[in-house]
Amino acid sequence: MQAEMAVTRIGLSGLAVMGQFLALNIAEKGFPISVYNRTTSKVDETVQRAKVEGNLPVYGYHDPASFVNSIQKPRVVIMLVKAGAPVDQTIATLAAHLEQGDCIIDGGNEWYENTERREKAMEECGLLYLGMGVSGGEEGARNGPSLMPGGSFEAYKYIEDILLQVAAQVPDSGPCVTYIGKGGSRNFVKMVHNGIEYGDMQLIAEAYDVLKSVGKLTNSELQQITADIFSIKDDQGDGYLVDKVLDKTGMKGTGKWTVQQAAELSVAAPTIEVSLDSRFLSGLKDERVEAAKIFQGDFSSNLPVDKAQLIEDGMNIIKAKSMEKGWSLNLGELARIWKGGCIIRAIFLDCIKKAYDRNADLANLLVDPEFAQEIMDRQAAWRRVVCLAINNGVSTPGMSASLAYLLTSKTRTSYVFVC
Template sequence: MTSPAPAPPAAAAAQSPPPRIGLAGLATMGQNLALNIAEKGFPISVYNRTAAKVDSTLSRAAAEGALPVLGHRDPRDFVLSLARPRTVVLLVQAGPAVDATIDALSPYLDAGDAIVDGGNEWYQNTERRIEQAASRGILYLGMGVSGGEEGARNGPSLMPGGDFQAYSNIKDILEKAAAQTEDGPCVTFVGPGGAGNFVKMVHNGIEYGDMQLIAEAYDVLHRVGGLSNSEIADVFAEWNKGELESFLVEITADIFTVADPLEGSTGGALVDKILDKTGMKGTGKWTVQQAAELAVAAPTIAASLDGRYLSGLKDERVAAASVLEEEGMPVGLLEKINVDKKVLVDRVRQALYSSKVCSYAQGMNLLRAKSVEQGWNLNLAELSRIWKGGCIIRARFLDRIKKAYDRNPELANLIVDREFAREMVQRQGAWRWVVARAVEAGISTPGMSASLSYFDTYRCNRLPANLIQAQRDLFGAHTYERIDRPGSFHTEWTKLAREGK
């Protein structure tokens, strides 16, 4: 008689105390986060309405060291497998899918249990769900998760907001699963309500700006300097050793080293074969919309969003190039710029750095404005700290941004922090040169141009807005203030102008 086969390693946790945490939604991000939590020593139950996803998660758990993962194919069994107070993490597509998953699981949750939504959700949806959950005594968190698939598996940046007790119940788990830096785990309780989702949204808006600026730097190096892909890879790798050290600069260097792997292709770099048409999922648009509603200037982030919209008009752009070429405008550079490659590389580095500071400054100002509006009491220094590891915008200078807000939590703008102000002044000559040369050559640099314009507008103690206000008063009697006396004034401009004639 043959002996029964041993239970698979993934099911071994069934002999142990029940898990404190479960995860529903086992696409790659969900699988990776579940395995990350299990690897840190916390047994976890997992559920997906598609059984194949459960099976693949258990197979990975077995293959990656017999991690304590319990798979469930029924929502009731999944919820009841957890120790009280239960915590269920959702990693499903934002929107209706979240509500559908909550509807499937909540009948089996008790008062004091918690739901944690780890998707890129609109913050007001989270606040609606917090109220709905609270009516049944259920706790709720909206938790931003940044770092992509690799971050989810090896340590993301986590931005939970909502019910503090829900956070406290799994604080030890989140701190172990998060990315680790010298300043501690990259997780903190962000604030009440939809604060966690809002912070993740702005993180993504800054990410939009960062990616646009890096792309512009590449374009200038390639088209003005004639740098090859291998030279550009070396430039970004070198930049990643200095003040520009960041995840996005690091992966950019790697991208330019990858040859086209497609069988039967003509060879060359893979990046050159990619269609110049950028996708998006909505968080950048939300960021720009919120900036407009809060009257916070975010031109770099807005320019990056516009850049993605314009990239989508591929056929129209090709047609426009053809029409304008027929009218005498060359498709390539409008003007040849003669410059030493080393000089160009150094000036582009300075322009990229200065532009990035402006992009981060805009994001931070948006966070502060929303915090004041909602009473969230966001800690900008702490947010900078948890972005130092795991997340997509992690960068060396986030440590210095943290210190700037530590020195002055009420800092109006990163540009006026003494350390950053000194650097911006030192780099503004190179920055202007790069933008000017790009304009002369006909190269689009909307992000760098928007950042420079933001810098020049913010530092200007006398703008031409006086004329705009005079115009508004003339055609709409909107009144104006004077620089030499208090109060509001209205002038019959047209009448006086005619009388003057």
């Protein structure tokens, strides 16, 4: 631990892997940073890692008073702790030593109404409060995440220069950070962003399944047309790593919140909804193994799919909530900052940004002529993939739900049975 009191530019509390990596990222960009964690061994571990990675200016403190006092005024402290009660506990610990005009930034995934409650409580104490989505996992935190700050604009201006350098940098687009809006808007945007990532990963998994199960592509062939992960061998060297990953996953809650909000706002988000169902089903591993003994299938041939409709689902949810809450969110800017540092980062985000630049009040991306043409250029292949998968007994719920949305959206008459 650093022994002397050093005046740093910013502080970070919560040193699990994400917190450690974000602290190292900030320090590497030339901003001295103080770090604190209730478990003091994490503080020492972070400081040691900073030394190993090039004597980065990371200063560790074992008690909250010394930690807070080491930061230059007005003080800014980022929290990266588990959502819920731990956030309130950390706020109480820090607030006991902060002064009027100081700022707390919550970098976790939190329900947006909790952030609005906390911002109001902090304001009554003379403190500023900012929520900030940090997307991109450990890799993003260390080397450049997509950052989504919202809440106190004054607090954002305190650290704008830091965030512009810490965020992922995309050529011809700039740093993947922008001020989202007031209140709990950043939490809502990050929540839907995570929901989009659920759907994104679902589509990737389905494309892999079609290529592998129907097309019978080898890992070597998959590596050539998709990603290098398919060429990675496991630690024992007796097979490919991808073939040994358990087909069972969990979730942190943001995907479920996204689907719930879509229903509350009467916004159709079929791809995100089925991606959530798929996660539920993936957890039923034992049941699926038993069912597989009864149901058998034959497989042969392939083609990939597009993720544009998925992103539109999320944009529609964000737009509806922005209108309800009066957040005046800039959807084009959201598309821009998702181009790097996170899972979404699709080339189609350029098309989405340009569509919103042409018309910020666009009712639906499908009514933008240029965007619609991009979809039409791909929809025939999309239909062929879904038909191919169905005919070969391969489940593609994400691709199918997205296609159904598109076909319904372009139909003048929609038939719904009402009782």
